[in-house]
Amino acid sequence: MITPKGTTTIDSGVVSKIAGLAAREMPGVYDMGAGTARALGAVRGIMGADKSATQGVSVEVGERQAAADLEVIVEYGIAIPDLAAAVRRNVITAVERMTGLEVTEVNIKVSDVHMPGDRDRSEESSEPEPRVQ
Template sequence: MTTADSPSTSTPTPAGPRTGGGASPSRLADDSGQGKTTIASGVVQKISGIAAREVSGVHSMGGGVSRAFGAIRERIPGGTGTSQAAGVQVEVGEKQAAIDLDIIVEYGAGIVELARAVRRNVIGAVEQMTGLEVIEVNIAVNDIHMPGDDGDDSEPAPAPSSRVE
């Protein structure tokens, strides 16, 4: 609801907590004299997930819990299979979006370079497809996929006990 008289901010108009669910209200992306175009936060969430997975070195998305639920969902007859939105949370405002990604990387991939490539790909896809300005893409690397770990990915490897406090 930015008008010529009100100052614009650098943060998106909140759509509530970053749940990214498709049930949240859609947001204004284009307002012309001929009508309005709205884009649901679930659309931005799905675009972000697909764009992140396109980058070589990203093994999968989500933390241990979301991956476990995804594995269960894949086994349900008539289910939708893996969700393109697993590991993706978004906050969509009227003209801006903020995105949080949880990723699992392939062993050997340079994490810093991979994060830059994922961020670039997600921003490009969301901005090109929706017209929304992406103000941030936060990436959390939750695990590393080792070659030969193609068995049960539902639980991440236990973290070794820390020697540092």
């Protein structure tokens, strides 16, 4: 953004983080990213690092516009079209409000459904549980 007093440039990582956080705050979004990205997030978690807010998020940022692609895992029982519309609205609102960029599109790929009682791989121990105690 160019103003009479200077130029403001917003890095794509900033837009990715805003979009990822806005998507994750929606009820019904269990997690984000495909299996590989989630596995890397689990490894980061084991090493004490926080899960990346940009996991499952890809953006393109221009001078005045941005577009985002999100990959989400939804909770079982959630109406996917309704959730996708809510996530899209929340991401557009957050990115536009915080950056001033026009969001031209938010594409959402639902890559999995989290079933009640399923354990995430990041919760599983690498060592098998003993058979006797």
